[in-house]
Amino acid sequence: MQIMDFVQTSYPMRPVEIYFREKYLAFPERHLELPSERSQICDILSGAGALNDYIAGGPDFMAELDESAFIHDHLDAALYIHYRFMPCMLHTHSFFEMMYVEQGECVNYIEGRPVFMKKGDVSILAPGVTHAIGTYDENTILINSLIRSSTFNTTFIGLLEDDSIIANFFYRALYHSGDKPYLIFHTGDDTQISGFLHIMLKELAENRRYRRQMINNVLSALFITLIRDHEQDMEIPTADTRSDEDNLLYIIHYMQNHYTSITLQELSAFFNYSERQMQRILKNATGMSFMENIQHQKISRAKDLLENSELTIEEICEQTGFQSENNFRRIFRRSCGMNPGEYRIMKKARGVL
Secondary structure (H helix, E strand, O other): OOHHHHHHHHOOOOHHHHHHHHHHHHOHHHOOOOOEOHHHOHHHHHHHHOOOOOHHHOOOOOOEEOHHHHOOOOOOEEEEEOOOOOOOEOEEEOOEEEEEEEEOEEEEEEOOEEEEEEOOEEEEEOOOOOEEEEOOOOOOEEEEEEEOHHHHHHHHHHHHOOOHHHHHHHHHHHHOOOOOOEEEEEOOOOHHHHHHHHHHHHHHHHOOOOHHHHHHHHHHHHHHHHHHHHHHHEEOOOOOOOHHHOOHHHHHHHHHHHOOOOOHHHHHHHOOOOHHHHHHHHHHHHOOOHHHHHHHHHHHHHHHHHHHOOOOHHHHHHHOOOOOHHHHHHHHHHHHOOOHHHHHHHHHHHHHO
16 A cells, blocks of 8 residues: 555544534534634533544643643654644644645644645644644645654754754744744645655554654654755744845855855845844844854864864864864863863764773
8 A cells, every 4th residue: 555545545534523524514603713712612622522533542632732642652753634624722732743734725823823824834833832723624634743842852953963053043943933933834745745744654553663763764854855955945934024034044054154254244245234233133043143153053063073084173173164273172162161182082982882
């Protein structure tokens, strides 16, 4: 059986979805497609609970969702096909949630803002975000991926460690973006994204050996594909709509590619901003100043070269753009608590063990 066939034939309208559809059509005056508190729809949810039709034995619907109730103890992620016609209930959760529109369209209300999602869209929500989502068409398929926070940080943010400026941007966007802590990637007809999700769904359904490792590896591949192939298709929500945020990804990439020699004056001039404007943009996006970003990137690259090359300290200093070897050693010690030579010895010793 092909993976695509598995998904299409395994999720016809389920009894609980038929029940939700009946209520949705019977009570148009209740506007079940609009965000509601749990108390406003508890009668409908109670009736659904009586059907005992939860994916993987999930708990009753709650306004505050904890990862221990939805993610198996021996797994780091769980995937669900969102219930079609379910009332649009406001809730928060302790885990990251990634939503992918397999087909159709839906509205995701995030902190009171309606975010319209269509086929191929991927949204990533940080823990603690209040949102509500609904699908009110039989042909809409929405795949929800629930990911432990610790796993998300290692598979998504951790994958970007070498690209520290980009990693800081994503971390900042998800954890410190005020009232808009989410990202959306518009992947269109990219079959790789749906393919990865189908593999994970299949792994969860079959309960084979090493399924945790398989799911985590596929999740990593999915995140890499999002960044590598769809970074320019990403929607960056901001607390305001200032036009100087439009170039944000280009600014970060330019810094990433020229960190060994770029100055604040050159970066500002290249993008036609004042140095003060550029500092503000970078601080808002990454939580760090221009110089802090540059030094962070240099140290990250130096650590990689110390661990994975035979270059001398002097050569690494030159490759990473430090002004002098003394300057390199001083900043490295301040950042890592040891000098570059000690760091190399420590890493090589751990490799032998």
